[in-house]
């Protein structure tokens with residue numbers, strides 16, 4: 491095992507041919523998609539998508555069902571090729587096996603050989619790499635030690651998912667593509683997997699993950715790429731994405747219905763009887779409530795969550811006001 495890469499976690503990236511500092515380095519692109527279009531018959535799964543992922547980045551790819559996320563990963567991993575545009579992995583064509591030597595991938599669905607034991611599968615996959623993470627170490631990190639002797643066909647869905655993610659890291663890749671890594675996992679298994687992904691990233695690994703769990707993207711990613719209907723809608727730091735959402739959420743109790751107050755673009759009734767009001771200017775709304783003399787109490791104001799940012803970015807109906815009035 492090389493000593494310069496996080497032996498504590500067991501899972502570390504391969505020794506780089508070029509001596510490079512660890513940490514994020516967008517100047518050294520690992521993945522480049524340049525004006526990529528991919529169709530399936532009439533369906534345009536990706537429409538002129540450009541994306542660069544630098545060494546050491548942890549990027550969350552977020553989008554609704556059918557947005558094109560898996561298609562993008564399949565182009566980056568060389569499983570498919572674009573109809574137009576180019577994709578580069580470590581500067582080479584991902585369809586060339588040499589470009590994929592330092593790539594780890596967990597697809598959305600993984601077929602595991604049902605009669606092989608967990609330990610045997612890890613040994614087998616690890617056997618294809620020059621410096622694999624020792625099987626016992628990897629199983630320990632993913633909480634699979636107890637299951638080492640079990641046939642994969644007898645594992646639960648969540649256990650299989652953990653094994654699938656573990657397998658993507660066995661060869662100490664420099665980049666991993668994780669398609670919905672924690673689908674089907676319970677809270678503690680998800681946390682354990684997040685820890686493993688964070689440890690890999692802290693050691694300098696590059697991660698591109700898709701997720702339906704906004705909480706997951708918010709917990710892990712430094713950069714968020716929002717994709718919808720094959721088009722990149724936003725590509726920015728998590729903080730910048732959150733700041734971009736202009737709406738503020740004002741929660742307030744009142745005997746009056748406040749949905750039609752000036753500046754309120756959306757409203758809801760909460761279980762505790764309070765009203766949830768979305769407005770671009772919370773200060774103005776509060777001033778208006780005070781000057782109007784309307785009864786109100788238990789006021790609470792906060793910024794948008796990633797969920798709200800996401801909903802706003804992929805909203806199919808144009809104006810928030812329209813949406814507000816239709817709710």
Ligand SMILES: Nc1ncnc2c1ncn2[C@@H]1O[C@H](COP(=O)(O)OP(=O)(O)OP(=O)(O)O)[C@@H](O)[C@H]1O
Nearest residue numbers: 530533534535553554555556557558559560561562
């Ligand atoms: N092999 C295929 N044949 C035909 N259409 C496909 C194929 N693969 C993907 N598509 C279509 O391309 C579009 C993008 O699909 P993709 O699987 O990339 O979306 P996704 O964002 O990963 O969705 P999900 O979150 O549901 O996994 C969808 O409309 C999908 O139906």
